[in-house]
Amino acid sequence: AQRVTQPEKLLSVFKGAPVELKCNYSYSGSPELFWYVQYSRQRLQLLLRHISRESIKGFTADLNKGETSFHLKKPFAQEEDSAMYYCALSGYGSSNTGKLIFGQGTTLQVKP
């Protein structure tokens, strides 16, 4: 079964603390993994995708095929990082239909 699991509904940290938002997946084939972010009452927007291997707003995520994980990390959280974060997957290459499977989302709360 194709599934994305985000085990934490809420993650609360203090400003300057490290952040790790967990994401595990199950997929029969080669997936492409994404992180989307939704700031308060705004539309979802792409934060990063694993094939880009970029760091966006200080966030990074590494695809670990052995552990089937794609955790999102940032060494020093900022208050403006407070948002809802969704992990998502799609097929890769010829298996990519455009359809995304989303996790349940994790609300990150960064306290001053």
Place this chain on the structure above:
Amino acid sequence: DAGVIQSPRHEVTEMGQEVTLRCKPISGHNSLFWYRQTMMRGLELLIYFNNNVPIDDSGMPEDRFSAKMPNASFSTLKIQPSEPRDSAVYFCASTRQGHEQYFGPGTRLTVT
């Protein structure tokens, strides 16, 4: 480009009434997705279209929900009759295959 456009942004209606949500995708995008977001269930894919053709409607909760895409620049999601449990934020997203999904601002539906 104005991005994905959704209307109305807010809809309040009484149980039993028909509700129609509208979406204009980004020009040149050939895939369109309808999602529902609730606190309890997170982000759920309802239906998606490729080149105006419905591909997967397995996420449509029941026969009260229907979606159409009469042309490449317009789609509707209709609920008839509406029920209080349909209250949610409904997002439309569009993409060119293999690229990121761009989300609209959402329609916040309240059924009383």
